Amino acid sequence: MNILIIDELPVYVQGLCAELKRIMPDCQMQSAKNMDEVWLFLERLKVTVILLDGDIESLCCMGLLEQLSLSYPELPVVLMLRKITSSPFQHLVKGVVARGASAEKISQVLAMVESGMVCLPDILIPATHSDNKTHLLTQRQLEILRLLAAGDSNKQISRLLNISLGTVKAHIESIFNRLNVHNRTQAAMVYHSNHS
Numbered sequence: 001m002n003i004l005i006i007d008e009l010p011v012y013v014q015g016l017c018a019e020l021k022r023i024m025p026d027c028q029m030q031s032a033k034n035m036d037e038v039w040l041f042l043e044r045l046k047v048t049v050i051l052l053d054g055d056i057e058s059l060c061c062m063g064l065l066e067q068l069s070l071s072y073p074e075l076p077v078v079l080m081l082r083k084i085t086s087s088p089f090q091h092l093v094k095g096v097v098a099r100g101a102s103a104e105k106i107s108q109v110l111a112m113v114e115s116g117m118v119c120l121p122d123i124l125i126p127a128t129h130s131d132n133k134t135h136l137l138t139q140r141q142l143e144i145l146r147l148l149a150a151g152d153s154n155k156q157i158s159r160l161l162n163i164s165l166g167t168v169k170a171h172i173e174s175i176f177n178r179l180n181v182h183n184r185t186q187a188a189m190v191y192h193s194n195h196s
Contacts, residue, residue: 001027001114004041006064007053007080008033019103020110035064047075049114051106054079055099065092069138070167073174076113080106092138095119116177134194136178144171148184149191 001024007013013031020027030045032038041047050068054061068077069092078095094113097106112119118136134142140161147157154172158165172187181187 001110002046002048003027003029003051003110004038004045004047004049005029005031005051006033006038007031007051009053016103016106020107023103023107024111038064042072042075049110050075050077051110052077052079052093053099054081054096062092066138068092069174070170073170073177076116078106078109078113078119118180133179133190137175141171141175141178144168145175145187145191146195148172148175149188149195 003020005013005016007016010031010033017029017031020029030041030047032041052061052064065077068075076094077092078097079093080097080099082099095109095118097109097119101109109119134145137145143161144157147160152160154165154168158168161168172184175187176182179187179190181190
């Protein structure tokens, strides 16, 4: 496992890395404290999971998560929060863990999301959405899913939304991951079962 830790507190990161290394001796860890370092590490290293301080400035965190979702839709992100309450970011991450959680708990969450699972505490999953996976999608992803479910091709979606074909493909791949489906038909079925 290759972990990129995004956090502004070097002392916390050093302690966390030492504890995670003790539990997962084979994992590699890098830390970034600013956006330039994040993109540099992502370009140069084979990062398999990101551990992000969710308590950094709200707009900065949201912007980074949206960019990661577009540029690296397959890369799972785990959000660390001081206090776990409903978060505006939960649809952009695969996991959430308390910042004060034990290294064992953090390593479990990292391993789960790296294997493709979603690891959100119950408090973040509203009861009304228990069967509705579309709440995990961004507004843009919902737009694309709606068009996909209506039978539009990637090229048609690209034209209708005035975005590149590559961006449509990246969004669709991210939609498949978030809905845990493997093709357009399954994605359309999820959409219609929740929006009929």
